[in-house]
Amino acid sequence: xNGFGCAGELSSLDNGFTACLDRARSMIPxxxxxxxxxxxxxxxxxxxxxxxxxxxxxxxxLPKTYGGAELKPAEFIQCVEAIAQGDAAGAGxxxxxxxxxxxxxxxxxxxxxxxxxxxxxxxGLGPRARRHGNPNKGGWRVTGTWTFSSGxxxxx
Numbered sequence: 001x002n003g004f005g006c007a008g009e010l011s012s013l014d015n016g017f018t019a020c021l022d023r024a025r026s027m028i029p030x031x032x033x034x035x036x037x038x039x040x041x042x043x044x045x046x047x048x049x050x051x052x053x054x055x056x057x058x059x060x061x062l063p064k065t066y067g068g069a070e071l072k073p074a075e076f077i078q079c080v081e082a083i084a085q086g087d088a089a090g091a092g093x094x095x096x097x098x099x100x101x102x103x104x105x106x107x108x109x110x111x112x113x114x115x116x117x118x119x120x121x122x123x124g125l126g127p128r129a130r131r132h133g134n135p136n137k138g139g140w141r142v143t144g145t146w147t148f149s150s151g152x153x154x155x156x
Contacts, residue, residue, distance in 0.1 A: 031086025
């Protein structure tokens with residue numbers, strides 16, 4: 001856990017660049033094992049997506065303050081490139097899904113980033129959305145509708 005009570009999986013991972021790149025490279029065989037399933041459904045399989053989350057690959061740009069790796073952009077791109085060697089769609093999902101992590105650098109801890117139970121797999125961004133955030137019992141309740149510019153089905 002970090003100073004903000006982040007209960008994310010990254011707290012137990014080595015977040016140095018070399019370790020992050022090694023984790024990205026370790027996904028290549030898994031990604032290469034499922035191209036037909038990925039293409040048939042136009043999305044990553046749940047097994048692959050969860051493996052990428054568990055490896056912390058969507059939190060590589062998340063600030064260290066919030067439990068992330070806080071990689072430099074050039075380091076992050078090398079990790080995306082490693083995922084692309086396994087599957088281009090996987091790299092696209094990882095790259096697009098990491099935008100929320102980058103935005104966290106500008107967020108107040110009061111926004112809930114890195115709070116108890118917060119996980120990158122629960123964050124998403126999209127255009128033209130009507131949404132509202134209201135304080136609610138020690139946190140925030142966010143309601144509205146979101147569209148995903150990337151077409152990703154991996155945001156909840």
